[in-house]
Amino acid sequence: MRTRERDVTTLPKAHLHLHFTGSMRIATLHDLADKHGLRLPEALLQGGWPPQLSARDERGWFRFQRLYDAARACVQDESDLRRLVREAAEDDAAEGSRWLELQVDPTSYAARLGGITPALEIVLDEARAASEDLPIGVGVIVAASRLRHPMDARTLARLAAHHAGDQPGQVIGFGLSNDERRGTTTDFAPAFAIAGKAGLARVPHAGELLGPQAVSETLDSLDPTRLGHGVRSAESDAVLRRVVDSGVALEVCPGSNVALGVYPTPADVPLRRLVDAGAQVALGADDPLLFGHRLGDQYRSARDDHDFTDAELAGLARSSIDASLAPDDVRAAARRDIDAWLARPA
Template identity: 60%
Template sequence: MPRPLSELPKAHLHLHFTGSMRHSTLVELARGHGSHLPDSLKEDWPPQLRATDERGWFRFQRLYDIARSVLQRESDVYRLLREAAEDEAAEGSGWLEIQIDPSGYASTFGGLTSAMELMLDATRRAADHAGIGIAVVVAANRTRHPLDAKTLARLATRYMDQGVVGFGLSNDERRGRARDFDGAFRLAKRAGLLAVPHGGELLGAASVAECVDVLEADRVGHGVRAAESPRLMERLAARGIACEVCPTSNVGLGVVERAEDVPLRRLFEAGVPIALGADDPLLFGARLLPQYELARQVYGFSDPELAELARQSIRVSAAPEEVRKRLFQGIDDWLASDDGRDGDRPASGTERIGDRPSSEG
């Protein structure tokens, strides 16, 4: 049997705060707060999404906003991050960089700074609870004014000594060019933060190139459309700029029709560093482990290649050197282990890791 992928040490670098919530937690919190959930977030979960047109993206964003609205108490934030950390540990993640936009919670938790400090404290407690490393990427919203992004960049630099390691840019690429946010990214890069904007998801290779050329991206969120340009892939490989590839998300939002169409193998063989990610498990129904299962079962990655994927995720992370060494050693041990042990059951859309109960309820 194949080696168990849950025992392969790895880093998870593309996970959004709200989207990391367990589905069972969403339902329970909504019930406790008296909040209404649409059928697509209850009985018909995970929702059928397709965001390649304006209407589809609006529906995706509406569901995301509904999910955000159930986090009304500080205890809800602590619970979300504790459970996310538990799920990461169960899947073999030794290092997580979670993306947070505190402006989405500022009105609920006493302002931008208070929301930021709440999330950072919850992150620290979750890391200690689950025994993994967790850092924070502060992500600006493409659909808001670039001055808002500058405010978030300054906030991110203020908390670098409390676990903030990067500055990102998320939401619909079609509604905000990367170049419009160059001022915010200059602030972040000057302070020493990683630049990790989204690009090459709903727009093509030119979107990835703009993130690299204008924002000086260290990694690109998604970036799969870079595969449309051999020259761009060569540049990414030569400069060691990683793509945070999220196959289940790509299918869920209609970036590709089928999992088989995600160009993971093409990027890998071109030498582009890759960090597999889950993006928003709450809306796509799959966490990180199923992405590695897809790499094995759909894209034909051998165990040595899967080990290299895991190494790449760690190399392009902000994990401290001692964490890197421990995780690299764990990968070597995994690869040296016998093949004859029982492997993981195949993870699929119907076996949802996010629904495992929390050890603390």
């Protein structure tokens, strides 16, 4: 019989892998669809949610992207953007997060809001306001899409650099998202060079839909600070050792891995192998709107599916704080409170 365990929602932590549209509450999606008179796919309605997904082939990814696009189309005006930022911060704070890094591609909302600059500035302003009102800091990562031309990525990198900073409500990093089987990683190197020169963290996706070779290519060409996912580096001893030796942290999202068919069950996600090898791992929820799992569920999976003890869960939380771009005072306070969480009786 398992002994009593501490509540993971009270464990201080940082959330480093959350997409803007994908952070949306399902109830908020329904509200916004009604507000704008839009019809949602059956898979996003009450009886079909969360949808059954797979990205093992192009058809599966197309279905995932279609649902994502349908949700994104419901975010149309300034109040919608502000609502998503605020609710993402509220939800993460309720799960013990002290710091949230919210990833957004302002191109997705630019047409209705007067361009990429005002779209981003709305997100930044609300991130700043939420950080003042709630017990959590919110930084923003600007992410380019692999589906668009690398020149578009350079434009976003310059925009991100213009708003760069290390405080809540500022741009703290630059990413690269969407189907990693699309585009050529090296083509995005100039954009990441722009971001790096501005002092931004470089946090591209790699190593979820593609294997360890994609991780190596990303390490070679984009000089990442962290890798979004990177979980499949576990398939190569040499690549995993390179990740560990480089100090590049991995944003591991078990719920995403299973929902997209990368691994058949939560127990098959190689979380234990990554941690035991010495990789710096920060758990993330990725897109709760489509996967149905939030950050706390990732910690519960580590406990239930991989037998992580409370001390090991505290280690994952420390790793998330250490890998974060949070200000020093936020990081120091979170580390103290993690120790206090572990010191309390279960």
